[in-house]
Amino acid sequence: MSVLKNKFIRKSVSLLLSAVMVCCCLSASFAVSADNSTTVSFGACFDKSGRQIRAVKKLVIDGHKLFDVGDYVSMIFADNMTAFCIEPLQNVQSGSHLEQNNSPAWDALSDHQKTALKLTLMYGYQGNLDKLTKLNVSSSEVYVATQLIIWEIVSGMRDTPLTFKCTDNSFINTFYNSKDKTNKGVKAVYEAIDKSLKDYYTIPSFSCTEQGALIYKMKYNNGSYSIELTDTNNVIADYKITHNSNISYTLNNNTLTLSSDEPVNAVQLKLTKKLPTAVGITPFVLWGDKEKQDIVTGLDCNLKKPIAYFTLTANKPICPTEPTKPTQPVTCPTEPTEPVTCPTEPTKPTEPVTCPTEPTKPTEPVTCPTEPTKPTEPVTCPTEPTKPTEPVTCPTKPIEPITCPTEPTEPVTCPTEPTKPTGPVTCPTKPTTPCCKTKNVISTVYNLNNTANNTYNYTGGADNTTGKVATGDSATTIITLSTLMAASAAAVYFLRKRKKQ
Numbered sequence: 001m002s003v004l005k006n007k008f009i010r011k012s013v014s015l016l017l018s019a020v021m022v023c024c025c026l027s028a029s030f031a032v033s034a035d036n037s038t039t040v041s042f043g044a045c046f047d048k049s050g051r052q053i054r055a056v057k058k059l060v061i062d063g064h065k066l067f068d069v070g071d072y073v074s075m076i077f078a079d080n081m082t083a084f085c086i087e088p089l090q091n092v093q094s095g096s097h098l099e100q101n102n103s104p105a106w107d108a109l110s111d112h113q114k115t116a117l118k119l120t121l122m123y124g125y126q127g128n129l130d131k132l133t134k135l136n137v138s139s140s141e142v143y144v145a146t147q148l149i150i151w152e153i154v155s156g157m158r159d160t161p162l163t164f165k166c167t168d169n170s171f172i173n174t175f176y177n178s179k180d181k182t183n184k185g186v187k188a189v190y191e192a193i194d195k196s197l198k199d200y201y202t203i204p205s206f207s208c209t210e211q212g213a214l215i216y217k218m219k220y221n222n223g224s225y226s227i228e229l230t231d232t233n234n235v236i237a238d239y240k241i242t243h244n245s246n247i248s249y250t251l252n253n254n255t256l257t258l259s260s261d262e263p264v265n266a267v268q269l270k271l272t273k274k275l276p277t278a279v280g281i282t283p284f285v286l287w288g289d290k291e292k293q294d295i296v297t298g299l300d301c302n303l304k305k306p307i308a309y310f311t312l313t314a315n316k317p318i319c320p321t322e323p324t325k326p327t328q329p330v331t332c333p334t335e336p337t338e339p340v341t342c343p344t345e346p347t348k349p350t351e352p353v354t355c356p357t358e359p360t361k362p363t364e365p366v367t368c369p370t371e372p373t374k375p376t377e378p379v380t381c382p383t384e385p386t387k388p389t390e391p392v393t394c395p396t397k398p399i400e401p402i403t404c405p406t407e408p409t410e411p412v413t414c415p416t417e418p419t420k421p422t423g424p425v426t427c428p429t430k431p432t433t434p435c436c437k438t439k440n441v442i443s444t445v446y447n448l449n450n451t452a453n454n455t456y457n458y459t460g461g462a463d464n465t466t467g468k469v470a471t472g473d474s475a476t477t478i479i480t481l482s483t484l485m486a487a488s489a490a491a492v493y494f495l496r497k498r499k500k501q
Helices: 002-020 111-123 125-135 139-154 170-175 184-199 481-500
Strands: 037-044 059-061 064-067 074-078 081-085 097-100 215-217 219-221 224-230 239-242 248-252 255-260 264-273 285-289 292-297 307-314 468-471 474-477
Touching: 059 170, 074 292, 081 125, 081 139, 097 292, 111 125, 111 139, 111 184, 125 139, 125 184, 139 170, 139 184, 170 184, 215 224, 224 307
Parallel strands: 215 307
Antiparallel strands: 037 074, 037 097, 059 064, 074 081, 081 292, 097 285, 219 224, 224 255, 239 264, 248 255, 264 307, 285 292, 468 474
16 A cells, blocks of 8 residues: 555656656656655567567677677666666666666766767657657567667767767677578667668758858749759758748658749758657656666757758849840841841842843944854854853844945955965956056966966957957957956955955
């Protein structure tokens, strides 16, 4: 009866103390004696399949044997509160009494070790039990994994203060067999807590612990502003985002998408580390004795949380829906990137080109006879000139004036078109010029082909002309000087004409 009464008093005191304490953690029954002491007890630990969790190998530290093969690890209780050992080289018996806030082992730890131990309780059994049991493990397996990491911290087997990386795997290897996977549930929880410790001070890659150090500009698209930021450190899900603006955001894996319907001017966003939500856990309390093992209970809800920052800006678009007039005239074609003016009709060439439908008249007058003589070089003038590659004027008549008289400029007695004789020449029966007077007779005559001879033969009918000698149908006539000169002049004229042609 007295035992029940004492328990009732202790519970009443604990409820009263919890009501006056300010802590982010919710208060549960806080079993403490009137003289600020607690009684230690133990409980067995079982895995998910119901097997008791035992050591798979021997563990000796500083000459002290902590475990032998087959030794089991027990769960510690301080009255009805779950407790954890922080002094592995000391023993404590069931029923032993420990005093509150009297822990020489705790006082010997560095501030970084103390922080790491509190974080282990937060991410382990005390603060994260519900999440860790989703790894298909028992609560006892979560407890053992949490206790092993606490022993590593107080034994100096973890690097503090930032990474909390394990430098000695002796404790976890004592209970986990990599060959037959013994206590694999303990190993799974151990790795989860270990990762949470390593990532605790890691901030998203696009943020900074200094305010205003990183500024990002949001892009305008379809009436809103947005930006995507990818966290290469893979911790963004562990941070809460706060800001004082109309910016909204969504998180997909490690990509944070932020958007706003209005421009924003240097809006700072704050990232605060999220901690597990512990329910029904008492405040963090130390229990110890100089001659016995020290333990801790509860959870510290006032841990300093990592904070990071980044800044966003979103200015009005430079190119609105109706662009303003440029300062200089600009022609913006629909296709070419460079300004191009394409008129509907081609512009005039840089050099004038004349393509008349009919040939123009020559610049100098040309007189062409009805039957012009053949020019020295043949000229072809088509009635419809082809299109020249270069500007060309095609007259219908020769470019150079040619005068072709119907009659020779000098009087000629011989025929209008005499041929060049190759031998003796036969003159017409009636010469155009009177000839053969007796007083003008000369004794020496020449034939027309300039062959020296003593006679000139003239073939024709016989008549009674003075100075003629006739014999039948052929007569040899003595040509007068005047007649010879006229004939020579005519011959010279036609020879010149022939040469020109």
